[in-house]
Amino acid sequence: MGTTPAAKPHRSSTNPAAKPVVNDFTIHVATVNGSGSQSSNMVLMRSLFQMGLPVSGKNLFPSNIQGLPTWFTIRANKAGYLGRRVEVDLMVCMNPQTARADVQALHAGATCIYDAPLNLKGLRSDVRFLEIPFAKLINEIPDLDNRLKKLLANMCYVGAVAQLAGIETKEIEAALNKQFKKKPKAVALNMKAAELGAAYVREHYGDPAPFRAERMNATAGKIIIEGNAASAIGALMAGCSVLAWYPITPSSSLCETLISLAKKYRTDPQTGKSAFAAIQAEDELASIGMVLGAGWAGARSMTATSGPGISLMAEFAGFGYYAEVPAVIVDVQRTGPSTGLPTRTQQADLLEVAYLSHGDTQHIALIPGTVHECYAHVMAAFDLAERFQTPVFVLSDLDLGMNSWMADPLPYPKGDFDRGKVLDAKAVAELKKAGKRFERYRDADGDGIPYRTVPGNENSEGTYFTRGSGHDEAARYTEDHEAYVRVMDRLARKYETARTHVPAPEPTGDAKAEIGLLLYGSAEACRQEALDKLAAAGIKAAALRVKALPFHPDVAAFVKAKKRVYVLDLNRDAQMLKLLKADLPVELLAKLRSIRHYDGLPVHAQTVCDQIAALEKEGK
Amino acid sequence: MGTTPAAKPHRSSTNPAAKPVVNDFTIHVATVNGSGSQSSNMVLMRSLFQMGLPVSGKNLFPSNIQGLPTWFTIRANKAGYLGRRVEVDLMVCMNPQTARADVQALHAGATCIYDAPLNLKGLRSDVRFLEIPFAKLINEIPDLDNRLKKLLANMCYVGAVAQLAGIETKEIEAALNKQFKKKPKAVALNMKAAELGAAYVREHYGDPAPFRAERMNATAGKIIIEGNAASAIGALMAGCSVLAWYPITPSSSLCETLISLAKKYRTDPQTGKSAFAAIQAEDELASIGMVLGAGWAGARSMTATSGPGISLMAEFAGFGYYAEVPAVIVDVQRTGPSTGLPTRTQQADLLEVAYLSHGDTQHIALIPGTVHECYAHVMAAFDLAERFQTPVFVLSDLDLGMNSWMADPLPYPKGDFDRGKVLDAKAVAELKKAGKRFERYRDADGDGIPYRTVPGNENSEGTYFTRGSGHDEAARYTEDHEAYVRVMDRLARKYETARTHVPAPEPTGDAKAEIGLLLYGSAEACRQEALDKLAAAGIKAAALRVKALPFHPDVAAFVKAKKRVYVLDLNRDAQMLKLLKADLPVELLAKLRSIRHYDGLPVHAQTVCDQIAALEKEGK
Amino acid sequence: MATETKAPAKPAPEKKVNRIGLEAKAYGGAPSTLCSGCGHDSITRSIIQAFYEQGVAPHAVAKFSGIGCSSKTPAYFLGTAHGFNAVHGRMPAVATGANLANRSLKCIGVSGDGDTASIGLSHFCHLVRRNTELIYIIENNGVYGLTKGQFSATADKGSTHHYGETNQMAPIDCCGLALELGCGFVARSFSADHKQLRALLAAAIHHKGMALIDVISPCVTFNNHPDSTKSYNFSKTHDIPLHEIDFIAHFDPQPEVDLKEGEVRDVELYDGSTIRLRKLDGDHDPTSRSAAARIIERGRDAKEFITGLIYLDPKGANCAEQNNLVDEPLASLPQSRLRPPKAALDEIMAGLM
């Protein structure tokens, strides 16, 4: 509950209207999709970034291609709070379909630029309106066709916003140069449009805005990247050589980016041949099947999908678990159930992924919380998949995957690939010399992880038959109940081994605080802000961000050390809480409390703070 | 753990060898499948039944069609304990592939009949061997082809067993008459074979056996039935008119029985036309799709499948939940994960079914524990599916579904169908007169259950558009986050309402006992025996059999009233325990302890007793 | 045949009513949210018109679709019919279930080429085999519109993708496939050819089995470049109609006209309606499966865009008939006809004693 929707009046107590603020503001642009506003918004965001301000950009888009409402929100915050903030300082209304609601949702003291024909100014007296005749301004530029006029009107509001917020013209120009690489004519035209907007504001609306961008130095050497791109780079660096996928929002861009990267970085310059295969499968059942086939044959292979695709992978996921085949499956989660809100975010596939398939199955899942972790966790997933010979899931989400995040450059990976326990023909021969023999499903090391070979192994004793039906240690078919139990118990042991191999949870905040906030995934974006807000409200709390299933021992230790732990779930059913209850020592469970946010919009610090504060007050 | 496999020596402390026992024994017949032994075993079981002895028959068969080992176990028990018993009193060895292991697994004092060429007698000195030259005996019957000789050899062991155990010849004959209805020649031939076996035992092995069948009166008016047949009859009586299915062991016989029944009882005698449609779909994705389509269009529709099929239904299950479409889905569980042991039993699809699909989904599931409940729960599932407008699962298993159970005749259903909140054209018009209007997803009654119409409704205001994407109360497409949350919260409310509509759990045993045994499904078969064994071991316990998800309030009440509650899961991962932990008040959770049995064989009272006793001793 | 402009969901205003007394606007739906110019919106308009002209009561219609831009369109026509927007690729199953539950419903399904020929291919093929009484429209644009332009299984071989990939596989010809699998009504059309499409839809409405209409429907956003065989430009310039097609409904007999020998070919439907085909260049016999196969082969080999009624077999038993169902909808049978009497249960029990 406790969702604080973006389109509702909300008067912030910490940010009273009209108090001028430097480098802490939110710009909300309402357009329709397919109108080309996306590049204007990127230019706006980048300009701020180039001025040294921490920024994030969130695109709220409909599940359609053209003509429906879209919003883009830029948050600039000197403290580096880059999660969603509900209060909007500057609204840009370009969409007649939503303009009234957009204005109604503003808090008192907000500023609103709007396209003149919308005539919004009478709507509220506690909002400052700046009417701008964008079409008319653009008409000043000669020789434009209609499409171009529309596009340039968007650039025109960029100029207006820049003028109002103090964004430097040269940064707009630099951002345009980046955007329209090697097209100086396009840059000039867009600059012209931006200048028209700026000039209009300068001439008609001289008063300073209650917020301002001032050059600072928090972004030097940083990048702006979407989580899906970071994941794709991770897959590239991890040596993924087979990608099988089926398009689905919000995961498609991950695959498409990886394909583009591989085209560039995996093509042999001599032969022109590729060390990367990508198959757009007929559906997700096939894509996971291809990934398992490739993983079994020794390649590093992956797929990326979202909820509906995960559901379709259920049968094969259980096969991968039981037959012990490596695979990497990225789930960029969207709002379910069913088709749900396919262009909204949520973390509601946890329970499904944790136990995906019929019968006793348990999966390893990594949950990145930052773009860096999209990169690192995807890389780690390949190592873990081969080390543990099992499908490994990466649970990203739309907010993380498709929105723009500021970050340090992704570091070049340090270690080498961990290809796990693979025996080549020589190793099989040596086993024999040592009086042993290769047995595919034998727990030779006591960690539950057996040794495998891959097809093509020239030693005839190094082959085995892979099946989803009952098998014994030597991979022979069996229906024997004891052999079955041995294999199942070993698999459980293997899963236990994984606890200390998955990424450990990350503690932050005051370690000695009695109150804990346990969160995961993209909720990270609001974590520090929430802790600070809580502190401001007199509640000292430490946070722990869980990064993987099965739970690392540090998770229980954290809960043990706290009096109360608030588990933040971005889903209705408190899915992480359920998983914790199933796993943690029972004496810790009474400490856990649920807070949730599941309306499809990114979570924000205020609701986290409000919900915890209310529960704390309520008397635990 | 604590699996006590059938094929292991096991010396029972409660049933020391050679102590003669009346009406309490187990016969274990080892043959190969496809050899026609099934009908011999049925005759044996029925003869005992007709003598008035409580009996059960369990068929342990391989996942193949011909030539692999098969065992049939008949348990006769005057106290009515009809769950699996591990100790075998009389072994019949007909299969060379397994004979040695079969003998090794016997407990001391057991009796073993074997086919002469197997020459087993030297194997053990603590087992009484009865060698019988079946082939030679059958050769006495003239004019037989080879196939018939094989079949009759099987009937020959029936006679031998009957002679040894005191089964009356006239009951053998009666059972044969039932088996070979209207084929007196076949009956005579089989009787001849049985008599040859009996005579051989009479002549060569005069000593009485340590166990004996004596006529009693515990089966008068009873039936012998498989759970799948009971489920099929339930579906027939519930008015199921559309069946869509895809063959899979162990659910196929449910569908095939239903089709046969419908052919007989749903064909209009006048027109010859059928009030029942059955589609063998191309796969399980399609079968659940057809069921949803039919349910949406107003028919009572169902499918039956097993684990792999459930996995394939994941996507559509979430659709049914979110779009609120009635459907009945029977899962006759088998041993997973993946293909696993497809002809063995398990209860390991609980977690998958409870949350089946991506996103926040929760399903109603009924868990029959007896053949009567297969019948009643399948009927109830149709009522609940329409009342709650959602897919309702019935979780049976192979042991319950495919084995033979003695029971009272299934009673004719009392009440009428509950078709739930359906508005016809008139009702829609009346709504309008009352100044309201039909809104498909409005919580008009506060119970979370909206009203629905079905296609063909002549009132144009009675139509709506069904979708798995975001919708508001009026079934309009929306991506609005508030409308989304309203619908999701109502769905959660609806699920809460279901708690008191699903079958309540069934308490048995000493209500005042401090120890609780919580079990579900086919574990019922060993419940009373386990309680009695526990009592004999000095542990007073009461049992509660859970019959449905979501948990009825009585479940928490039971746990509250006990000091410790042992949750018996027929799966490795303690799936019921996990679900309980996710749902019960947290202060109760420390009372729960896990006992498990998951080797694919039916659970037996001894392991339940042993595991609880060990944990009790261990100090809780 | 011009590119359509927005808001096609509302038919042209007219006062006329059809044989059940409804105006055309009674067949409209919610406003479209597709891109302006999208071929799918044109098809919507033809559907509205055809159902209006054939006088089908909207409440007696059930609409089905999968997922995709195309699959959104059932919301944009026949707003007072029940609709079921299913999951991706699996509409055939839903429609089959609904049809069995209530065989009196006129079922229409809309799918995309991705929905039909990729994820839903198996269900499509088995739908053909089952011959469910369903009008099945593929709004075929050779691309995944809703997920932004990836290749579908009907994409042209050699065509290039917006992020640089080239499609290496030959397209699936859904008409060829359906014919191979024994479909009794196989047609192809072009979204902008309203006249032909309406006639085909009318015939499909009166066909008692599954009727496939594969409609080339340009995606103006992702696949309308001139060398795409699914573009307006290509379709308009390459369209080779097999015949001029008129539909004469059984309830609307035409005056006997003097037709020149060999000029037209009449094909009769099960309900007495007639499809009148006026010969154009050649003479295609749509009742010959081998002629149909040759036409499809010719189109494939010569890369011709052949439209019209390719194959018709009006007689095959449909799914409800194969199931020998009672005439009334199963959905509305009373309990008394669904629950066998006590004697039946007694009989079953007796057999188990």
Next chain:
Amino acid sequence: MATETKAPAKPAPEKKVNRIGLEAKAYGGAPSTLCSGCGHDSITRSIIQAFYEQGVAPHAVAKFSGIGCSSKTPAYFLGTAHGFNAVHGRMPAVATGANLANRSLKCIGVSGDGDTASIGLSHFCHLVRRNTELIYIIENNGVYGLTKGQFSATADKGSTHHYGETNQMAPIDCCGLALELGCGFVARSFSADHKQLRALLAAAIHHKGMALIDVISPCVTFNNHPDSTKSYNFSKTHDIPLHEIDFIAHFDPQPEVDLKEGEVRDVELYDGSTIRLRKLDGDHDPTSRSAAARIIERGRDAKEFITGLIYLDPKGANCAEQNNLVDEPLASLPQSRLRPPKAALDEIMAGLM
């Protein structure tokens, strides 16, 4: 052509070795657990023999299957090859993934008619489109063997089921379907015709794309009644071979013989091997797609059981080629060829600054 007896997994003992020095028994597998007389076991024997004769190293082979009696058979041949017994109907995906991972593997997949034409139909069709280098054998018995005799999608129309249902739908002709979808190697055979089947398998081994062999393989337990078109009796009495077929491997050139004009037709494969077809009754040109289509149509219409090489196009790019893959197996590329250097990452990062 006689019905096989049990234990076919062991080839007839012989001392001979093949060109890589292996005896035939090196190509055997685990003992079969199928019903004695099952057609599938005969096919197993032909596979063993063909791989032996072609001298394929078992370790260079990867075996695939779905679920069913048929799908169990990869355990019964080439015991020292890796095998992957997947889930029901989805073997094509697994084989495609494995083939991409290691294109040097010789891939063979065994499926059933249920596995292929019901649950796996979409994957089968898309496999054909992708042209994965895979020998795809359908062990076609018109029935679901392993689940005890339900109709499959290749069951005869009008045939009756053991619990009384009658199949109302026409069977899917997998060869016709594959041809329609552009398959480059389409053949049909009969499990008991070892000579023909071995020749076809040899050709398939040397084909560089997907090679479909639809083998009628009687289920003696559930579908061997004399009027079943999948019974031994029917198959033996109705088998119409298109030609007598010999395979001449590229490594085993035959002496030039004086062939009578028009008596044989040689078709050359990509690797230089030759399929030599001796004409029987008619003269079928297996390189003509339309001739192939006609043959299939004839078989369907006349209910003839036509066997042999129906269609061959040895040239189409296979899946690995379409992906323009390096020659080495992707699976064995070292880290240095998979992880781009730091400069590459720097370049990517620079683009994001």
